[in-house]
Amino acid sequence: MLNILSIIIGLVALVLAIPAFLPLLGALNWLIVPIALVGVLLGFLSSSNSGRNLCLIVLAVCIIRLSLGGGIL
Template identity: 50%
Template sequence: MLNLLSILIGLVALPFAAVGIIPIPLLPLINWIALPIAIVGTVVGMASRSNGGRNFNLVIVLISGLRVMLTGGII
């Protein structure tokens, strides 16, 4: 049950991360929304027996975190 909840949280964070990758000025700030949502999904996924939801959220955290790091956290 927690794995399904983790996947659903990841599906909420995924559109924010996908839009945040587009290199239009100020649009990557959306990654600051996707990052905490995906971190919550990762924590919920850690509580479940299965690894699918946790891994899905870790990929979103990696993508959003890398984009935030590359842009210096501003753009």
């Protein structure tokens, strides 16, 4: 059950991350990173790894995007 919840949270974070790749919308990643962290924590509590891995990928991509934009752009 926690894995399914983690996958849903990961998919929501992924959908929110798509517009954050547009120029001047990179600050949305500050919203997405905590959402993905909640998904990672739920994924750690579940017995399966797929939800956790999805949230970790979304988290890594958003952090890289934040670092490339200087934390704002």
